[in-house]
Amino acid sequence: MLTTILQHKQQEIADRIHQLDTWKAQAADRSDFRSLVTAMHSGDIAILAEVKKASPSKGLICADFDPVAIARAYEQGGAAAISVLTDERFFQGSSPYLSAVRQAVSLPVLRKDFIIHPSQVYEAAAIGADAILLIGEALEAPQAQELYDLASEIGLDVLFEVHHQDQLVKLPTNFGGLLGVNNRDLSTFHVDLQTSVTIAHATGRAVVCESGIGGRDDIESMTRQGIRMFLIGEYLVKQPDRAAALRQLMGQS
């Protein structure tokens, strides 16, 4: 699946590259970045709540999808930050969703996409993102370093995601962002929350536990094992009262 997504991204980048100069100018005009790193290091439990309509593993998750209403509920419920999927083909996301969410909330907003080219970093800043995701599995080490350095120069924070410990060698040398561990194997879609625990313990780093959180029991299990930062999509999007669900996840009700 990742290979298929990345092949599509190459085409998407080629189709959009004519906008690069505009994006560069818009990125240079930004002076309003909100820090994802600071937000996720605040509080006992920090939740990066994801605005997610569909996914390759689950298909359509939310038929009645209103990204701004979802993001506002997340903010009311005490999310530390918001993740917005901008990939159109595989997640039914979009850049306008991110721009609308960024205007509607006061939290940092992560652009969740498959970033493999510098033009996408400029584009992220141009559409209003405060941070980007870099996926270790999708990048060679020099590419990861280049994209991280560019993001930092522009003012964007970076969530760097790994799934296996062997991908940690791709972590940029001067890394000051957030280390994420995707519990979902992107080849099989199998989810194992212990993936986060294993990598957190092996590295001695605080990690963002990504994917597969299915309720308060999972949060309690993870916090008992030393993890306090989470990226949660499907579970939250499917809740009838998303603000209440967030409070419950954080043990506030």
Ligand SMILES: O=C(O)c1ccccc1NCC(=O)[C@H](O)[C@H](O)COP(=O)(O)O
């Ligand atoms: O979610 C998928 O099916 C997926 C497939 C291929 C690549 C990435 C994928 N998900 C991206 C994510 O990282 C999740 O949206 C995020 O961690 C939230 O996961 P969840 O809480 O399980 O919705």
